[in-house]
Each structure stands twice: as structure tokens, then as C-alpha cells.
Amino acid sequence: MTSPAPLVAPPAAASTGAAHRRGPGRPRDEELDGQLVAATLALIDAGEEVTVGRVVARSGVSRAALYRRWPSLTTLIAAALDVGREVPPEVGDAVGLHELLLTGLGLGADGVAPSAPGYPEARFRQRIRLVMADRALQRAYWTSHVARRRVPLERALAAGVARGELRADLDVEAAFDAIAGVAYYQLVVRGERIDEPAVVARMRAAIELIWRGMRA
Amino acid sequence: MTSPAPLVAPPAAASTGAAHRRGPGRPRDEELDGQLVAATLALIDAGEEVTVGRVVARSGVSRAALYRRWPSLTTLIAAALDVGREVPPEVGDAVGLHELLLTGLGLGADGVAPSAPGYPEARFRQRIRLVMADRALQRAYWTSHVARRRVPLERALAAGVARGELRADLDVEAAFDAIAGVAYYQLVVRGERIDEPAVVARMRAAIELIWRGMRA
Known part of the structure; x- marks a missing residue:
């Protein structure tokens, strides 16, 4: 897949x-x-x-x-x-949305996101420091980079709504925020390394919760 | 209430x-x-x-x-x-959990959290900068302050599980992470002021989603 x-x-x-x-x-x-x-x-x-x-x-x-x-x-x-990050490819209908949410958080077979090569955790932490110090940078980074990266998964969720797999009244943007928020909370608030088994288990549980709320 | x-x-x-x-x-x-x-x-x-x-x-x-x-x-x-923040009081069974989640994010009648007096947004941003620069501080702040503040709401959620209102297999900690993550994502990633109507609406939609996933 x-x-x-x-x-x-x-x-x-x-x-x-x-x-x-x-x-x-x-x-x-x-x-x-x-x-x-x-x-x-x-x-x-x-x-x-x-x-x-x-x-x-x-x-x-x-x-x-x-x-x-x-x-x-x-x-x-x-x-x-944004170096080391890319806009993910468009997702075909054949890809299961449930699996997509888990891989989207780096919880799929490929392992966990922030320990991935190409974007070390130290750089992630620096990024958050810089954007919290400068709202103009934060908004520029959001608009030019993060928001663009969200598009393929948001399209896939909207297609899931159209297919009747997800709730007709699903707010796709809010769903994305909830899913991504789980990972950010670990990194920014709890200060966890999100490749630790207990953290992975908690993130999976949170995603399952959100997934249940999204399903038709 | x-x-x-x-x-x-x-x-x-x-x-x-x-x-x-x-x-x-x-x-x-x-x-x-x-x-x-x-x-x-x-x-x-x-x-x-x-x-x-x-x-x-x-x-x-x-x-x-x-x-x-x-x-x-x-x-x-x-x-x-942590100045300006307090451990919230224990919640009685009479308080509806759904309402509790919304007020917990500052989306209740009292308005929105980070614009509340006593904890200005600038201080929130400074806090995130400092903890991202210093994991020892981040973990100390988490353990001594944030984790303690979570206890009353986590207890209320556990009581909801015991009453059969919430799913028997609910991971209370994961649910809390998902809920709080919605607000942090707005503040840390999107750079939103979370008293703007569109942001409040999106946060409410995300909480409803999570709530549906939590219910028995």
C-alpha cells in the first residue's frame, strides 16, 4: 500500500x-x-x-x-x-482509512515519526521554539508547509465521507486536528519520546477513539 | 454546576x-x-x-x-x-461528562482558556519555548503540575466508565490526551487565537468527535 x-x-x-x-x-x-x-x-x-x-x-x-x-x-x-518533509502522495480509494490514520501518525509498519531519519527530534523541538517566538513565522510555516501537507489525507477523509464510510457530518479539518493533536501533545506537553512502547500504545488508543467517533 | x-x-x-x-x-x-x-x-x-x-x-x-x-x-x-493555574476541584457525578469536556477546554460558558485573565497567551508561548529547550524542565513541569491538574477530570472519566456511560475499554489517559491535544494543536501548530469563532467551532467539532468515540 x-x-x-x-x-x-x-x-x-x-x-x-x-x-x-x-x-x-x-x-x-x-x-x-x-x-x-x-x-x-x-x-x-x-x-x-x-x-x-x-x-x-x-x-x-x-x-x-x-x-x-x-x-x-x-x-x-x-x-x-520543512527540509526533510514532503507533501504525501494522494491516497487511492483502495487504502483503508483506519490504517491510513495510524501510518499518518507514524504508527504503521514504518515506525514512529519523529525518530525517522531526515527529521531528528532536536530539529522538531527547535521548530516549535522558533514558531512560538514568532507568530508570523508560525503562520507562514502553517500556510506554506503544514496546511499543504494535510491535503492528501483530508481528501482521503472527504472521500470516505462521500462513500458513506465516515459520518456525513464529519468535520474533516477538525478530525485531522484531533489526530495530529495526539502526537503533538506527547511531544510538546508530556515531553515523551514517541517511539517508547507505552507512548505508542497510548497514541494508538487515542486514534482508535477518534476513529470510532468518525465512523458512520 | x-x-x-x-x-x-x-x-x-x-x-x-x-x-x-x-x-x-x-x-x-x-x-x-x-x-x-x-x-x-x-x-x-x-x-x-x-x-x-x-x-x-x-x-x-x-x-x-x-x-x-x-x-x-x-x-x-x-x-x-504554573502561576495562575490550579488543580481543578473534584467533579461530582451530577456534572455531565459531555459538558465537562467542553468546559475543560474553556469552551463552556466561561469562555476560552488562553485568553483568560491570569494566564496570558504570551506566557503560554514562553512556557512552550522554555520546555522545548529543556526536556528536564518539560518533564518536571509535566510531573509536578500538568499531570496533577489532569487528575480530577481523569477520575470523572473513570467514574463515567464505571457507570457504564463511557466504553468499558476506554483508555482514560489517551482520551484526555486526545481532548487536550485539540487545543494544543491550535496554539502550537496552527498558531490560532482560540477565541476566534471559527477556531472555537472547529475545536467543538473535534471534541464532539472524540466524545462519540468515548461513549458506551
């Missing part, structure tokens, strides 16, 4: 490092972008404050080129925070 | 400011504690790094007295982060 990307953190795939993957004919601009994003991410991972000056110094890309390519430092930081 | 304290943020009541409320016979130690906690909270609210030196300077309490009263700076910061 199709294995959708987790809601909270991603599979190993990475969209960064364009500079390292340069092939013939790769546009120069994309390479610059890769350098800017990689430098920004390196600053974030190091726990350093991200400033234009530091990104310029670390990337070797000029200040003028940075501003030409990114309308604001906020959008560049949002892009860097 | 009893109005339980919200899961996410508190009613107006505050446990700080002991120094301002000194009455005859109030123990001197409690006054010192109040000064230490208030100074720590002032640093947090100002966005300043909390160090022992700064707490000492701001509170006027000696370093020795601080260390005598608090085993670590971590526990003092956790206490300061």
Missing part, C-alpha cells in the same frame, strides 16, 4: 542539499536556493539565531541574491524548517 | 504574589517563596533568560535561601510557569 508521510514528521526523503545533488542542466538558481536553505537549517540545528548576515556568511550567497529569492527571512526559515 | 479549570489555561485565580497578600501569621518562608516565584515569572514574561543570579537580584532573596527552598532552578521555573 501507499505509505503516506507522517503528519508530524517525515520519512527519510529530503528536499534539501540541492547543492550536493547538482546534475547537468540543474538551474543555477536552484543551487543557490539549496545553499541558502542548507545554511539556514545549519544555523537552526546549531541553536544559533538566524539572521540575514549569518545566512550570507554561512552560505556564501550574496545578500542581494538572498533578498531576490526570498521575500523575507521568515519564508526562508519556514522553508528550512 | 462546578466549573472545572480549563485543561490548557486557567481561570483568573492566581497562586503567586504571596508577598503582596501578607497577612498576620503568614509564614516568612511562604513570603520568600512568593518573591522568588514572582521574580522568576517576571523574567520569563520579559523574555529574559532565567538564571539564579537574576532571580536573586530581582527578588531580593539571598542565593542561600533560594537553594534552601528549591532543589534546582528547574523546579522553581516550573512553579513559576
Whole structure:
């Protein structure tokens, strides 16, 4: 079956490092972008404050080129925070929704989200720190990245409603919030490592609860 | 009916400011504690790094007295982060569980949690930043404060199971996580102000969903 990307953190795939993957004919601009994003991410991972000056110094890309390519430092930081995450593929009707919710939280066969390669937990924690310090960044990250990543699963849920499998009055967005909220609560409030068996069991129990409430 | 304290943020009541409320016979130690906690909270609210030196300077309490009263700076910061919040009262059987879940999220008649007086949203955001930067603080805050605040509602849910109102196999802790996760997802991921009508409506829809999954 199709294995959708987790809601909270991603599979190993990475969209960064364009500079390292340069092939013939790769546009120069994309390479610059890769350098800017990689430098920004390196600053974030190091726990350093991200400033234009530091990104310029670390990337070797000029200040003028940075501003030409990114309308604001906020959008560049949002892009860097999203490295290693991808919009999951559209889900075919053949995929069971129940299984989809579990894999969506990283509870499927592929293991648990935030310990996945490509998006280490330390980066997740940094991301939350940064967005809580800056609502403009939080909203930019939400709009440009998280909300887009939700679309395939939300479409699959809406299709489940159309098929009569899920309640006709299901609020798809609210259902998604409830499901993803379970994982965030572990990470942000309880401070759990969500690959521990007891945590996985509790998250599964919560998802089953939500699933029962969603079914027609 | 009893109005339980919200899961996410508190009613107006505050446990700080002991120094301002000194009455005859109030123990001197409690006054010192109040000064230490208030100074720590002032640093947090100002966005300043909390160090022992700064707490000492701001509170006027000696370093020795601080260390005598608090085993670590971590526990003092956790206490300061909890100012304005209280363990909600035990819930009698007469209170409807459905209503309780809504008021628990601040969606009852009393309005919405994080805009409540006594726990401004800026402090909530600071709290999340601090705990994401320091897992020891996160776990201390969870154990000493959040987990304790959950007890009355968890007991009420367990009583609902015993009465046959909720599913016999309900995982009470998982249910609580799911409910509280809805609010945290709005605040931490979406960056919403949860007193906006659309956000309140979505949160209500999510709680209804979870409630349906909990019922026997």
C-alpha cells in the first residue's frame, strides 16, 4: 500500500542539499536556493539565531541574491524548517482509512515519526521554539508547509465521507486536528519520546477513539 | 454546576504574589517563596533568560535561601510557569461528562482558556519555548503540575466508565490526551487565537468527535 508521510514528521526523503545533488542542466538558481536553505537549517540545528548576515556568511550567497529569492527571512526559515518533509502522495480509494490514520501518525509498519531519519527530534523541538517566538513565522510555516501537507489525507477523509464510510457530518479539518493533536501533545506537553512502547500504545488508543467517533 | 479549570489555561485565580497578600501569621518562608516565584515569572514574561543570579537580584532573596527552598532552578521555573493555574476541584457525578469536556477546554460558558485573565497567551508561548529547550524542565513541569491538574477530570472519566456511560475499554489517559491535544494543536501548530469563532467551532467539532468515540 501507499505509505503516506507522517503528519508530524517525515520519512527519510529530503528536499534539501540541492547543492550536493547538482546534475547537468540543474538551474543555477536552484543551487543557490539549496545553499541558502542548507545554511539556514545549519544555523537552526546549531541553536544559533538566524539572521540575514549569518545566512550570507554561512552560505556564501550574496545578500542581494538572498533578498531576490526570498521575500523575507521568515519564508526562508519556514522553508528550512520543512527540509526533510514532503507533501504525501494522494491516497487511492483502495487504502483503508483506519490504517491510513495510524501510518499518518507514524504508527504503521514504518515506525514512529519523529525518530525517522531526515527529521531528528532536536530539529522538531527547535521548530516549535522558533514558531512560538514568532507568530508570523508560525503562520507562514502553517500556510506554506503544514496546511499543504494535510491535503492528501483530508481528501482521503472527504472521500470516505462521500462513500458513506465516515459520518456525513464529519468535520474533516477538525478530525485531522484531533489526530495530529495526539502526537503533538506527547511531544510538546508530556515531553515523551514517541517511539517508547507505552507512548505508542497510548497514541494508538487515542486514534482508535477518534476513529470510532468518525465512523458512520 | 462546578466549573472545572480549563485543561490548557486557567481561570483568573492566581497562586503567586504571596508577598503582596501578607497577612498576620503568614509564614516568612511562604513570603520568600512568593518573591522568588514572582521574580522568576517576571523574567520569563520579559523574555529574559532565567538564571539564579537574576532571580536573586530581582527578588531580593539571598542565593542561600533560594537553594534552601528549591532543589534546582528547574523546579522553581516550573512553579513559576504554573502561576495562575490550579488543580481543578473534584467533579461530582451530577456534572455531565459531555459538558465537562467542553468546559475543560474553556469552551463552556466561561469562555476560552488562553485568553483568560491570569494566564496570558504570551506566557503560554514562553512556557512552550522554555520546555522545548529543556526536556528536564518539560518533564518536571509535566510531573509536578500538568499531570496533577489532569487528575480530577481523569477520575470523572473513570467514574463515567464505571457507570457504564463511557466504553468499558476506554483508555482514560489517551482520551484526555486526545481532548487536550485539540487545543494544543491550535496554539502550537496552527498558531490560532482560540477565541476566534471559527477556531472555537472547529475545536467543538473535534471534541464532539472524540466524545462519540468515548461513549458506551
